[in-house]
Amino acid sequence: MKxxxxxxxxxxxxxxxxxxxxxxxxxxxxxxxxxxxxxxTWGGFEPQALFVPAGGGSSPYFTSTKVLERLLKxxxxxxxxxxxxxxxxxxxxxxxxxxxLRPDVxxxxxxxxxxxxxVFNALEYWKPISSGGALAGLTSAEAVxxxxxxxxxxxxxxxxxxxxxxxxxxxxxxxKHVYEGSNIITNPANNALVGTGPYKVKQWVRGSHVxxxxxxxxWAPGLPYLDQLVIRWWRDPASRSAAxxxxxxxxxxxxxxxxxxxxxxxxxxxxxxxxxxYLSSAWISTIEFNSRxxxxxxxxxxxxxxxxxxxxxxxxxIFFGRAKPSIGxxxxxxxxxxxxxxxxxxxxxxxAGKLLDAAGFPVKGGxxxxxxxxxxxxxxxxxxxxxxxxQALEDVDVTVDLAIPDRATSLKRIYxxxxxxxxxxxxxxxxxxxxxxxxxxTTSGIVKGAAFRNANGYSxxxxxxxxxxxxxxVDEKKRAGLAHEFVRIAATDLPITGLVDIxxxxxxxxxxxxxxxxxxxxxxSWSDVWLDR
Amino acid sequence: xxxASASPGLDFLRxxxxxxxxxxxxFVILSVIGLAIFASQLYPRPPLRIVGRPxxxxxxxxxxxLGTDSLGRDIAAMIVHGTRTTLLIGIFASxxxxxxxVTVGASSAYFGGWLDETLMRVTELFQTVPNxxxxxxxxxxxxxxxxxxxxxxxxxxxxxxxxxxxxxFLTLRDREFVQACRSMGMSDLRIILGEILPNALPxxxxxxxxxxxxxxLFESAISFLGLGDPNIASWGGLIGDGRTxxxxxxxxCAVPGLAIMATVLALNLIGDGLNDALNPNLRDRS
Numbered sequence: 001m002k003x004x005x006x007x008x009x010x011x012x013x014x015x016x017x018x019x020x021x022x023x024x025x026x027x028x029x030x031x032x033x034x035x036x037x038x039x040x041t042w043g044g045f046e047p048q049a050l051f052v053p054a055g056g057g058s059s060p061y062f063t064s065t066k067v068l069e070r071l072l073k074x075x076x077x078x079x080x081x082x083x084x085x086x087x088x089x090x091x092x093x094x095x096x097x098x099x100x101l102r103p104d105v106x107x108x109x110x111x112x113x114x115x116x117x118x119v120f121n122a123l124e125y126w127k128p129i130s131s132g133g134a135l136a137g138l139t140s141a142e143a144v145x146x147x148x149x150x151x152x153x154x155x156x157x158x159x160x161x162x163x164x165x166x167x168x169x170x171x172x173x174x175x176k177h178v179y180e181g182s183n184i185i186t187n188p189a190n191n192a193l194v195g196t197g198p199y200k201v202k203q204w205v206r207g208s209h210v211x212x213x214x215x216x217x218x219w220a221p222g223l224p225y226l227d228q229l230v231i232r233w234w235r236d237p238a239s240r241s242a243a244x245x246x247x248x249x250x251x252x253x254x255x256x257x258x259x260x261x262x263x264x265x266x267x268x269x270x271x272x273x274x275x276x277x278y279l280s281s282a283w284i285s286t287i288e289f290n291s292r293x294x295x296x297x298x299x300x301x302x303x304x305x306x307x308x309x310x311x312x313x314x315x316x317x318i319f320f321g322r323a324k325p326s327i328g329x330x331x332x333x334x335x336x337x338x339x340x341x342x343x344x345x346x347x348x349x350x351x352a353g354k355l356l357d358a359a360g361f362p363v364k365g366g367x368x369x370x371x372x373x374x375x376x377x378x379x380x381x382x383x384x385x386x387x388x389x390x391q392a393l394e395d396v397d398v399t400v401d402l403a404i405p406d407r408a409t410s411l412k413r414i415y416x417x418x419x420x421x422x423x424x425x426x427x428x429x430x431x432x433x434x435x436x437x438x439x440x441x442t443t444s445g446i447v448k449g450a451a452f453r454n455a456n457g458y459s460x461x462x463x464x465x466x467x468x469x470x471x472x473x474v475d476e477k478k479r480a481g482l483a484h485e486f487v488r489i490a491a492t493d494l495p496i497t498g499l500v501d502i503x504x505x506x507x508x509x510x511x512x513x514x515x516x517x518x519x520x521x522x523x524x525s526w527s528d529v530w531l532d533r
Numbered sequence: 534x535x536x537a538s539a540s541p542g543l544d545f546l547r548x549x550x551x552x553x554x555x556x557x558x559x560f561v562i563l564s565v566i567g568l569a570i571f572a573s574q575l576y577p578r579p580p581l582r583i584v585g586r587p588x589x590x591x592x593x594x595x596x597x598x599l600g601t602d603s604l605g606r607d608i609a610a611m612i613v614h615g616t617r618t619t620l621l622i623g624i625f626a627s628x629x630x631x632x633x634x635v636t637v638g639a640s641s642a643y644f645g646g647w648l649d650e651t652l653m654r655v656t657e658l659f660q661t662v663p664n665x666x667x668x669x670x671x672x673x674x675x676x677x678x679x680x681x682x683x684x685x686x687x688x689x690x691x692x693x694x695x696x697x698x699x700x701x702f703l704t705l706r707d708r709e710f711v712q713a714c715r716s717m718g719m720s721d722l723r724i725i726l727g728e729i730l731p732n733a734l735p736x737x738x739x740x741x742x743x744x745x746x747x748x749x750l751f752e753s754a755i756s757f758l759g760l761g762d763p764n765i766a767s768w769g770g771l772i773g774d775g776r777t778x779x780x781x782x783x784x785x786c787a788v789p790g791l792a793i794m795a796t797v798l799a800l801n802l803i804g805d806g807l808n809d810a811l812n813p814n815l816r817d818r819s
Contacts, residue, residue: 237777258777317587317604377759380777384604387763391582404763406673 030513036531037228038512039248041240042522043255046233050204051190053174054129058254058522061169063231065523066212067108068174068195071099071118072167074280074519078335078431080163083525084113084173084196088163094156094474101147105219107175108194115143120176122151125184130170134161134435137471155472158479160336164432168280169523198224198527208232218527225530237261244271244507250531251508251515253277253522259320262505271507277521278504282331283428285314285323285385288414288496291457293421295361295369302494304355305422306345308396309389313347315500318384322505326498328491330437330483333501337433337483342491352396363397370399371421376410378426385424385499416449418457424499427452430520433483438467441495458495548810555806561799569616580614580766581606588782602771602785603778611766612792618767619749619796622683626748629687631741634694639725639733641695642702653699656692664689668751672760679762682755686748694740701733735811739804746800753793768793 047059051068071085080088086100105113122141137154144150151162165171173196178189193201196219199212209232214224232249234240241257243249244265257265265271287306289296296302311325330338361368371393375386383404390400405413413419429436439445443464445454466486473479491497506516511532518524549555568575578584585597587605592598599609641652659667671685705711706729714724753769755761761770768789775785 238779260778260781264780313583375763383759383763384774387581388583388604390764394579402763403677404759405677406760409673409676 030532032225032514032528032530033532034222034225034530035227036225036533037230038226038250038529038531039230039232040251040253040526041232041234041243041249041256042253043237043240043257044233045235046207049190050201050210051172051193053125053184053187053190055132055169061523062253063210064172064193065197066199066229066231066525067193067197067201068172069197069525070167070171070173071101072163072171073524074164074167074431076276076279076517076519078279078519080167084118085166088159088166090157090159090162090474094158095153097151097153097157097162098144099149099151101149102219103147105196106217107177107196108200108215109175109178110217111175111177113173113175113196114146115149117173117176118149119143120180121173122149125174125179126165126170129184130172131165132170132435132439134165134170156474157472158470158474158476160476160479161432161434161471164430168430168432197525199229199525202228220527224527226526229526241265244509251506251512251529253504253506255322255505257507259322259505262320262322262507265507270510272510272512273505273507274516275503275505277506277516277518279333280430280519281428281504281522282333283426283502283504284326284329284331284498285381285500285502286329286425286427286496287389287499288420288423288425288456289494290418290421290423290455291459291495292418296371296421298359299493300355300359301361303343303345304352304359305393305396305398306494306497307348307352307355308398309392309499310347311500314385314388318381318388319500319502322503323500324503326501328487329440329497330433330487331498331501334431336431336480337487339484339487339491341484342488344491349392349396356396356398366397367399368397370401372419373400373402373422373424374410374413374420375402375404375424376407376414376426377404378407378410381502382424382426389422389424411451415451415453415455418448418455423455425452426502427496427498433486434467434471438470438486441490442467454495456495458493460489460493463489463493545810549806552802552806552809554802555809558799558802558806561795562803565616565796565799566620568613569620572613572617576607576610576613578610580610582610584610588778588785590782591784591788599788600784602774603782604774608771608785608788611771612768612789614766615768615771615789615792618679618765619752619793622679622686622752623745623748623800625683626686626690626751627741627745629684630691630744630748631694631737632691633687634691635698635730635737637691638695638698638700639702639730642699643706643721643725643729649699652695656695659689660692662689665751665754668755669758669760672755677760677762679765682752682762683748686751689751690744690747694737694744697740698733698737701736702729705729705732736808739808739811742800742804742807746797746804749793749797749800 042062044059047063048056049060051064052060069083071083072080073083075081084102084105086102089098101115107113119141122138127135127138137157138151139154140152142150175194178194179187198215198218200215202211202213204210209230212229214227218224234243237258240249240252241261262273266273289302291297315323315325327340328342332338356368373386373390375382377383386402386404390402393400414423414425427440439453441454441458441463443459446457447453463486466482470479470482473482508515513530513532515529583605584607585601585605587601587603589597589601591600597607599612602608637652637656641649667689668685672682675681711724711728714728756767756769757773759773761767771789772786778785
């Protein structure tokens, strides 16, 4: 019974992939139409500001990237493509990089975009504010001529790593003439953005939507296709799906509607559902064991407890098939750095029991030991996940006290107070492992109060050494080898590991064309999306 | 006293039974209590266990009479075990509220003066804060635990009881029998508890039975918003879990919703019956 359901699911997924591939071809063949207004949303709330220089999460990232651009972008085949930079070339020793910029690019206020802007961004914005230490080794950035910049580094710097920073969340290019001499983080321009992007901010109606108008002077001829892009926010997944059906919403990225509604809306043929566009912003559900607590600090206990958890059930039932069992801490969708050969812990409660017996925790009075399980309450799925994991552990005679606090309390309990034995949380990140993914397990990742960092207290000099080599190894093959070793150690000691890789979903009306074509589509400029109306 | 009745207790029952709707309410509540008592016999396994295929419709499988929720847990088992949560919160929150309300109301009416002023301003303060927001604040500070929820519900529902008790006390405190007690040198506490309270209590009891109903609704709202105690089965929590499936598997919300509706309605009917039975003005109405 169970098997057949899973097979059915696999075949529907496969059919979905085929369908979306066919859809992509149709997209490429059709001639884009100009004009129209696209109403877009994402599976979250209104941002605190249109642009939050120090990060601020997905919501300001979604709005700011339509106005501000980066030097590079990463496509669905994991190839970096030019945006404001035409090429980024390393020197032979990888201690310096030469960046050729695109000519004839103008800021929205009419000023020229030049090498001085990039130098300003590198030294005053990216390195100290946005990159979270990833550019700590950058020693100088200088303008060679009006359209050429040279970056110099203390140590050899891997090409994929640097390009990931430039194409990533930290690499938005802000205008020097607006921000110079001011506090970037609090500059009022953050809500009245001046960028180089395909859309200009027209007006932000707080509590409702932001209107972005076509940039007539955009550097790419003929783009953008749309006259207007409206980003509107709804507070509730069910109301987003009602808005789609009512024709008030054209496209929603990052799981905008309840999973059970996806199938229903897709069946009407008026909507297309795709999982493309999330390669470099993969989300996973994680389970984390607190190294400060004696019982769960032992790797053999962690391994045993993982054997008690049925990841297929989590993927099929809790996520309605919109997830896959994780193969470790790094999502399986990461083709460069995930390691399928790392130790796996398949569902086997009997084995879990035996391993716990062997670890010195036999059943006494109906229970082996008691744990506090905290499931971060920011996703609906985490609520069910917490309830399921509680039952799964109780099935191997571990007593579980479950708490599912709200967002603020969850952040505090897990990342500030370290007040848990086992935590269920989420992690998302780019293809590049440094610093986002590595911060969860390195000693330097332990920063009390910093969310989505090492909250488990794990500290292993060997692993720290590998991560430090990862930051300076310039040979891509050797780098992948180091990453695989990193994943293997994490999968053995298990300070934190993935339960399921979440499949993020975009749903759009069928007449929205040419979307989801880059590795982190939520954070791209959307200059080439068009409406077939 | 009516000479015709054999005893005050029988008289009370006769008058309560005169209200047929109240009898229906009583029957429903007794069934709920019965389910709560025999929950472990009816469904011996922990109610939050995953037992079958998820989203199984009611009556589709005789083993899971009311179907299963989105995780595959038996809705009937959760409803039956949920009666315990519901009654526990209802009764204890009502007790808390009655205790606070009667204490505040009685002392402010009996002693009057600055104490009356202070206590009534405090009561108004509590009355002006929106109940549900106040409860959510308390629960998010103390943490989602069944006893914290009970305490929070008790803390917001005592104000009408305090006002009612005060009004009753005000009409009674200057009657002759109270003055007689005073002149006999009885202590204040004894007058309040022994003399005035028994006479002021009937309407308060009616109100308390209604507080049970609103406590049940508050607990459901909190669980619906995901702030309930995740370690126990609760009707509101079940509705909250089923919310995202409302378009396809609406029964997950509907079944516990009906249970809550029936229970709250029954408590209101009982409240009406109690009012008829305890109200002396209706005593000789046939």
